[in-house]
Amino acid sequence: MSLPDLSTIDHHPAIQEIVDVLCTKTQNLDRGFFQAEVAYFLGKIASLMRAVVMTKDRGEIPVNIYSLALATSGFGKGHSVHVVEDEFLKGFKSRFMEETFPVLAEQQLWNIANNRAARNGTDQQEEYDKTAKEFKQCGAFLFTFDSGSPEGVKQTRQKLLRSACGSINLQIDEIGSNLVGSTDLLTLFLELYDQGIVKQKLIKNSSDNQRVEELDGKTPANMLLFGTPAKLFDGGATEDQFYSFLETGYARRCIFGYGHRDKILKELTAAEVYAKLTEKSTDQVVTKWQHHFYTLADPSLHGWKMEVSESVSITLLDYKLTCERTAEDMPEHEEIQKAEISHRYSKALKLAGAYAFIDGSTEVMLEHLLAAIKLVEESGQAFQKILTREKNYVKLAKFVASVGHEVTHADIHEKMPFYPKSSGPRNDMMMLATSWGYVNNVIVKKSFRDGIEFFKGETLEETDLEKIIISYSDHWAYNYMPEQAPFDKLHILTQHEGYHWANHHFKSGHRAEENVIAGFNMIVIDVDGGASLNQAHELMKEYKFLTYTTKRHSEEENRFRLMLPINYKLDLDQDEYKEFMNNIMDWLPFATDESANQRAKKWESYAGGDFHYNLEGDTLDVLKFIPKTSRNELYKKSNQELGSLDNLERWFAGRIASGNRNNQMIKYALALVDSGWELTAVRDQVHAFNKKLSDSMTEQEIDSTIMVTVAKRYQKVA
Known part of the structure; x- marks a missing residue:
């Protein structure tokens, strides 16, 4: 059978209702982070009670969940975790730790003692005392821990093997700050995921450090890693280690969530926020699930088994084949993405088992599987966001372009902590930022003063040919009217008698350099005998342009004006504009009037002349002419040759x-x-x-x- 449209499938009620509460309490509408978080806690409940999924094709599958959830600072990550732990799971934890775990551990210790006594021909009480001592020496069972060592985890496994109850539950906040320090621990958790089995480390046996008898068995593990993406993607060792973990197995093991703080409920007043935080329906949801989870800690539910019917197994297999075909069609270099997609079915099965246990079902129903697939598919979307998050060099380019003034390396490092201090990596990142800007309408300008390197950026606005910047007046210096006119209508101005015009706007309409308002999207060139009109038309035919002849034009000596719209609106100061226009005039294939490099220059209209449009060409790309940019440096170098x-x-x-x-x-x-x-x-x-x-x-x-x-x-x- 084929999978139904997932948009018609609802999330499991526990996911839906608990996430609703978290959205209300944190005042965030983005559900992705919370869904990954709640999925972990549901898996944690099921695995603490050792729930297993019984399949005909894969055998017993322990229920356990690994989640990685990222969100920007202020999203409410830690707050939401505390809400789940302190409100929803409070009763479950209390009952499990105080009643269920001790009772089940006691039963298992006697089982181990009886088996040893029968095998060795020894006294049952002696074997019990010995087993109880081993159990105690393993230390107290931690419901949750946030750090540790592989040895500590293996010791906890020995305790859990002797109790046949409980699971290993790791929760790390600020994973970006703690990832590198948790490398050994996270490497061990790669091994624990599938079946809760890990190989023991051989240690020297001595009177002070005696090896205990190793027990066979499974100890399911759950993991929640959460924090801010900025800390994780630092452009250095942490980011490299994270990608290494994804490649070695976490991509296929984790349910992913990604939260955006920009979806906060900004439109609400303080009174409305308070009303939502204190509304009775929220308390009712908390009470409902708190009581339900409490009942799930009953010792009678320990070792809960959930069968998977043939029809549900076929649906899961269909999903598996769909995932694998999708992965096969992806490029080879996208290994991490391929691994995540091709193993979504496995995550879906474990999550479906958690849903079935929460519902007290002895069978993984189709609705459990489809709800799990829906969440896993949304997890995949979050994973893509994580992999395609904004690179540090992109952040750098945007910062330089938006800051509004020149900045030094020190200024950048103060605002962008990821910016390298050493010159080599720093130059590499700036080069990447410049390259990214090259194709994303962002220019980064570089200059030196007194041996100090300065950077200034600008986000370029594409030229709208319906809005060419001009100003005009019937006086040579005053009353210049600012206008944005269609390029194909500019002949109306150029052929009008008695008008002066410019390609910039001016403060108070007074045409003077000190009054120029930076911003132009058309260049104007005077050609006085450097080329014939026909020659200019032929040479410039690949570009959009308008020419019109001036008063001094004659058949013997052509004199005309060339107007070229440019692909971006540029905001250049007096010196930059002069250098920019000099670059343009050096590039043109004929001699021109050099006074065109003045921002406040004006031109006259002429009713008695002829005009000619070429609207079929391309808008002139001016990026290589902009001063202090890498493209301009390359252009000048090629010109020198x-x-x-x-x-x-x-x-x-x-x-x-x-x-x-x-x-x-x-x-x-x-x-x-x-x-x-x-x-x-x-x-x-x-x-x-x-x-x-x-x-x-x-x-x-x-x-x-x-x-x-x-x-x-x-x-x-x-």
Whole structure:
């Protein structure tokens, strides 16, 4: 049979109702953390009473749960754990520790004594006294512990084997701070998960340290690890150890939860919060489950067995095959994810057993299994969030971009404790932050002053072509009206008689450098004789642009204005804008008026000129031109390697380096033709340019291909 739609399946009532209470008491709506937490406690109850699932294909499966739950600081992690322990489980713990465990332990000690006496032909009382002494020497049974050693756990196992009751229950708060110190303990718990079996360590036998007789048996183990993701994912040893544990088995063993504090009930008033915290329905739920859990500590329920019917087993097998097929389709490098997905069925079976025990059922019903599968699938979603959590270098990039001013290494380390102190790892992280920003609209600028490295970042806003930043006035200096206009309507302004305009806004409408409001998304270039209008149109056709001719334009000497929308809105100060525009003008394939590098520069409209749009091209990508960025440094370095070339040669040399050499050489030659060069001069210039290239063509190849195309252009013109 195929699995039903899980969205139509309800969580087990214990999960649903207890999580409701925890959400109310912590004032958090995010249920993922609490579900993983409550699942652990339900498994803990069942395993303390040694509940087992009886399957026909896998034998006896002890009920036990491992949970890893993470949430941001202030979420209410510790508070919720205390609520479950002190309110819901209080009666169960008291009855189990004071009545059930002592009674069952006493019975088991006599069973062991009788078996030994029969085997050895000794007195039953003597064997009992000896067994009772061994039991006492193992120390007091701890209902829960938060730290320990492998030796301590193995000693506790000996006590539990002599009592045939109870389980080993580890709860570690602030797992990020305690993970590395608990490595040996957590390694042992990897072995305990499946059947509660672990190999004994051989110790030297002496009069002071005598080995006791080892008993065979199972001691189920439960584990709850919880804390903040920031401590766990520190970018160092803790994070490495955590991933190591996931790889070696915790990914397949744990139920995962991930809580977000941003879902806190912020809209409630203090009075409303108080009313929710004290409402009677919450107390009724606590009382209901507190009493129910108390009844589950009855000694008569010890060793509870739950059968799995054939139909439920087939449903579980169907889920197992579905999980395995999903894992097989994943890339090989996602080993941790594959392990978690392919073993979800095992976690679901153990959790279904816990549900059945809570219900007092002698059979794992289909509704138990489906409710468990639902929670395990949500656990898988939480696991993906944990693995795809925000990397430290992403946090670094966002911090630098959002802080609003320049920061030093010391400033960053004060705000971002994970930031490395040593220069090597620190530079690596900053490089990763810069690289991440490169593809996520975040730029990180770097500069030096007095030997100190400064960083400044900015989150870039993509340009909306319907909102190009301009300001205009009928006066050359005052009353500039700020506007955001559609790019394809800018000709209305440029062709209007008597207007001055700029590509920035100004405070109080007064056009002056000190009044410039940083922020532009279009660049404007004056071309006064550096190229013909047709040549500029041909060279720039891969980009969106608008050109219009100025008053001094003539057929003999083309003078026009080139307006290019850019892909991002940039907020640059006076010096940065000047350097940025200089980079743009160095990049362009023709000479331009250098005064375009002033933020407060204005241009005039001209009603008597012509305008031309190219709306089919791409918006100009300006990231490599932004000063003090890694991309700009790479761009300048590549330009230095082309230092002997003029603007037009650099333009085509960069394109030739990307491939399609012959086609680019033809375009270069035709650009010279459009500039009015004679045929022989074009031939000489093409050959000279070719010699400057590392991957040059032969002279015969140029004459037989490039120059033939050029000659045809002259014939067509004639």
